[in-house]
Amino acid sequence: MKKLLTLSLFAGIALAGCRTPKSDTSSTLSFKQADSSRTKAITKIAFGSCSDQKRPQPLWDDIVAQKPDVWVWLGDNIYGDSESMDTLRAKYAIQKSNPVYQQLRQLTPIIGVWDDHDYGVNDGGKEYPKRKESQQLMLDFLDVPSTSPLRQQEGGYSVHTYGPKGQRVKVILLDARYFRDPLKKENKVNVPDPSGDMLGEAQWKWLEQQLTKSDADVHIIGSGVQVLPEEHVYEKWANFPTARKRLLDLIAKTKPKGALFISGDRHMAEVSKVSVPGLGYDLFDITSSGLTHVSAPHVEANQYRVGDMVTKLNYGLITINWAAKPITATVRINGDEQATYLTQQISF
Known part of the structure; x- marks a missing residue:
């Protein structure tokens, strides 16, 4: 059943994705289109996470049919879970060889970041011994040229800017693995660690630079794990509450136009919303997961949830109307056979 969720924001936000020629993590097509990245406005972006290369992948034809301007991977792009780079490389090759995903690669710029399973270890952080080697495989998967500065950078974070002034979107993809402190556990259950980062x-420092005096009209901040939810016991920014507060405080301090989080990981989809003092508009976290498998229907607390939780195969789709005054966007959580499970109308 299609569920409708409509919101109107005082200072709106939207999703979009793009690239900058010298610091991008994107497909070969994206790099060929580098010269047009700041001259042509994008209107449609698709995103998703949690794609097990061994399972059926029924959503790619639906995504291709949407003709998105960009596709954003939000992690668990494969289920690698190994310290063997040969194993990870082989699993990336399986994912990349999917014939319908290949169609998407030919038609649409691809950008993205990892989460834990493609990083190489479940729930892993900076303690993973093969993080440097694994980063190169992620960049290979995303067709990042060997000459890109990302090949020398520690960590898979990146920024992608698209569109002319007045229609400019900046996508900031955070690496929540490479530098993350180990999880704190009690009786094998994650508990908050205020000292962790x-x-x-x-x-x-890089993130503050991207947000400070930015000329973008929309800022999309991607994270492999959820930023806003606090109650559940799985991975999330709230496992490191000081870092989560620092992130929200940084957004309040820099006041970028139209900031929004997108996230994956959870094998379900939902919309979360908080009010950040000093920001001037509500801050959303749009979670889309997973592309090949989801959790069984269940009840899960989230004080920030707006609308229902979706436990069907899904991807996110954003359509921006730049001609509208104010600018508007339609955010959808979509599924197989062009199903739509959540729709959120946003005004900037």
């Missing part, structure tokens, strides 16, 4: 100081 998610990003590392180099990435924090």
Whole structure:
């Protein structure tokens, strides 16, 4: 059944994706289109996460049919879970050889970041011993040229800017694995660790630079794990509450236009919303997961959830109307056979 969720924001936000020629993580097609990245506005972006290369992948034809301007991977792009780079490489090859995904690669720029299973270890952080080698395989999967600065950078974070002034979208993809402190557990259950960090100081500095006095009209901040939810016991920014507060405080301090989080990981989809003092508009976290498998229907607390939780195969789709005054966007959580499970109308 299609569920409708309609919201109107005082200072709106939208999803979109793009690339900058010298610091991008994207497909070969994206790099060929580098010269047009700041001259042509994008209107449609698709995103998703959690794609097990061994399972059926029924959503790619639906995604291709939408003709998105960009596709954003939000992690668990394969289920690698190994310290063997040969194993990870072989699993990436299986995912990349999917014939319908190949169609998407030919038609649409691809950008993305990893989560734990493609990083190489379940729930892993900076303690994973093969993180440097694994990063190169992720960049290979995303067709990042060997000459890209990302090949020398520690961590898979990246920024992608698209569109002319007045229609400019900046996609900021955070690496919540490479520098993340180990999880704190009690009786094998994750518990908050106020002393732990998610990003590392180099990435924090870079993020502040991307947000400070940015000329983008929309800022999409992608994270492999959820940013806003706090109650569930799985991976999330709230496992490191000081880092989560630092992130929200940074957004309040820099006040970028139209900031929005997108996330994956959870094998379900939902919309979360908080009010950040000093920001001037509500801040959303749109979670889309997974492309090949989801959790069984269940009840899960989330004080910030808006609407229902979706436990069907899904991907996210954003359509921006730049001609509208104010700018508007339609955010959808879609599924197989062009199904739509959530729809959110947003005004900027």
